[in-house]
Amino acid sequence: MRLSSLSGVLLLLTCLPSALALKAGDFKTCAQSGFCRRGRALAERANANAGAWTSPYSVDPSTLVIAPHEAQFTAGVKSSLYPDIKFGLDVRVHKDGVVRVRMDEVGGLRKRYDEAASWALIQQPEISSEIRWTAGKKDVRAVYGRKKEFEVVITFEPLRVTLLRNGKEQVVLNGQGLLHMEHFRTKEETPATAQVEGGEEGEQVVIKAENPRAWFEGESEDAYWDETFLSWTDSKPKGPESLSLDINFPNHGHVYGIPQRATHLDLPTTTGENPTFTDPYRLYNADVFEYLASSPMSLYGSIPLMHAHSPDSTVAIFNAIASETWIDVSHPTRSSTNTQWVSESGILDVFILPGPTPSDVFAQYATLTGAAPLPAHWALGYHQCRWNYVSTDDVRSVQKRFDEEDIPVDVFWLDIEYAEEHKYFIWDRKNFPDPVDMMKDVEAVGRKMVVIVDPHLKRSSNYPVYQEASELNVLVKPKNGEGEYEGWCWSGSSSWVDFFNPNSWDWWKGLFKTTVRDDGKFSWLDSTENVHVWNDMNEPSIFNGPEITMPKDSIHYGGWEHRDVHNINGMLFHNLTSQAVSTRSDPPKRPFVLTRSFYAGSQRFGAMWTGDNLGTWDHMAVGIYMVLANGVAGMTFAGSDVGGFFGNPEPEMLVRWYQVGAFNPFFRAHAHLDTKRREPFLLDEPYKSIVRDILRLRYSMLPVWYTAFHEGSLTGVPVLRPHYVMFPQDEAGFSIDDQYFVGSSGLLVKPVVQKGVTETSVYLPEDQVGIALVYYNYFTNYIYTGSAKGKNVTVPSALHQTPLLIRGGSIVSTRERPRRSSPLMKYDPFTLRVALDKSGNAKGDLYLDDGETYDYQQGNYIWREFVAGKNGKKGVKISSKDLGIAGRAGNEFEMSMESVRVEKIVVVGLGGKPTSVKLEAGGKELEWTYEPGVAADGKKEGEGSVLVIKDPGVGVGIDWVVVVS
Known part of the structure; x- marks a missing residue:
């Protein structure tokens, strides 16, 4: 790593995120987050007083207004705690049956952030003109569906939203009474106090309070106006504004989604009896170096989408919120799930997706946020990357070795060292004297290059990109709203483009043009149309910031604090870069832009990878779970770094990781600059030949992958499909996440993720109509007969063997001629x-x-x-x-x-x-x-x-x- 000054070296040595290993203390737990503490304390009080607990929020029936020609109504909501505070409720049923529930404070001292959905949605959903609300004395309800099987009921007192199917509760909002929208207030308001009497076994609990609000909000102001974590103090000029909501699935015992997190697909519990994790799942985009292989910690992306599944149905909720969010999961019974969502700011904006099948839920979510588009075909080939290929000669040498060893590859990548002083777009001419000639050498055999462009701009007078951004006034501002926020990242002292500012959009897209611009502004002349882009560090990662990211009281366009928009920030960077790469050619071509940070809707703009993983067997395994979870949440073009970003995997592990990567939608090998070079041509035999065969297998199956992406672009169904998606009534498969299907091809793969394996057990799911299935070994045609109740079979899995089966009843199209790159096929x-x-x-x-x-x-x-x-x-x-x-x-x-x-x-x-x-x-x-x-x-x-x-x-x-x- 080259740094521009001694002070930069000293700063990075002290501030780099976990330079040797994860420092869990760099990141908050729920107990260290004021609003999470408040939300969990609310749930604890509710559980302790279950017999007497009731939600203070209710609908005022006199304010109910039902739209005459649409399935929409509005009403006022009041809280018995604060009679003078007003809230507004808006409920509507979309044309496809999705129910949207919105609630916001009305006429408050300030405005809550309400724009998260506008960034995630592809368009304003169409409200049904056929469904009608019926108002009664106690509730308002609507019945719909082909067989009138769905019913949504909004109970007035207390406020409760229930989706039913065939009379059976599917989703319930505020069923436990944990809804709490902290209203805006002044700092002078008196904190509430309360006493609880009783509580002995069999004795009714009585709540007495000098101030009746204390039983609900707690006895003290906990981090209302400021909060300190390590050496940072977060000022909270707006005061408390968190949102708590319980979302329960009374008849669904399995929940999936809410990526990104390193744990199993079927979400383990965080509360209740014997929880797997003691902290809630956290959605807060963060640069977590060498993350744990089993943890509810937040990682690089956040998609607030959760599927709930049972043998009878699949439902989902999309909670359109952009701020930090903590989610508790418990199973009060084996066949039910309770969750509590606690967010730092924003309005209540929940979409209930009724299913009732997994494919229905995927289609409903795609209608909201879009399906992953059809990528460029070459992007499904093999990508070779490391931090860093150090020169143009290095790139040429690596390409030459791939060709000499007859190993296919489609893309070569450049990390941050290509850029002079980490000023992106500006080549280090000492090591990269002829970048365009280098690119053309790569292009000569149909290959592409991907070059990194991070969001931090070096604050330098000789960096035109920073100078133009500063002159346009499109940089994020510090908490006082004046000047430019300054933090530290790879380029040293840096500022960040505020992509919430519309004035940044055309300017950013113009930077990627490969021709001289009429307005005289900077353009990337040292580039070609075949160079695509890698967006890293876009959480944003800031080495000297709290939790390695931007202070929450920084100011974005429109006066919004960073806390309001944090989880969306990386998506906007990805979005604008994707547009820029597409429009640099005429006519436009499909762009490839890889992102590390993402949000709901990011699937529209390109691929993601699972971040800075370790070269360990555990990380190999958890990468599979993470890719599956991202696919469930729409982010289907996903993969984890082959070999692990950190460490030097032994040859056996590296071979197994190539087998994992070959069955990921995004297939890239990557490595840290301190690791040994591990390109596949450097392996000794027999490992080199095995990896060559794995790569050729991937290339032969490119028609399968491309067809699966095409299907997903039409339906929203992920490319990699967990068992519950393919066989939604087979309970034995609901928690399986170490094997999966590739599209509709019938291919069932179970990568080996343990050392020394020579055979592995593969579960053959039951057929949904009770007919035993038949599977064939893809390589040997050996027949495995299934069972109407599901069955485990033993499949040979020596190092040169990938456990891959093809389901009887399938036809798979392949191209079997080895080529150097996919365009040559x-x-x-x-x-x-x-x-x-x-x-x-x-x-x-x-x-x-x-x-x-x-x-x-x-x-x-x-x-x-x-x-x-x-x-x-x-x-x-x-x-x-x-x-x-x-x-x-x-x-x-x-x-x-x-x-x-x-x-x-x-x-x-x-x-x-x-x-x-x-x-x-x-x-x-x-x-x-x-x-x-x-x-x-x-x-x-x-x-x-x-x-x-x-x-x-x-x-x-x-x-x-x-x-x-």
């Missing part, structure tokens, strides 16, 4: 692997387009469905048909792919040797071979039969039928 032929189920049927699909532009939005793509159906007693018909929009004309991409053919069809599980294999059109007999196996019909375990049809002479983009008799 564009015209390669396809292999179809047909894995028959016990009935002799299978299906699958394949999606293709040019992989770079947005032309697919005008119909320029190929989307085929392949279907295998039984033909006679032991035969099969395999056909291809178009899934695209009917009547598409002028499909230039399809015409450009006329020469691309299916070169092989492999049918596994056929009932016996065929007598004939022909094309239905013309009746031409095809060349084929058949191996009977020992379990030809898939009814018992053993080697499956294999029919190989060689070069059937059919194009990938046309209709055809192959008849096996």
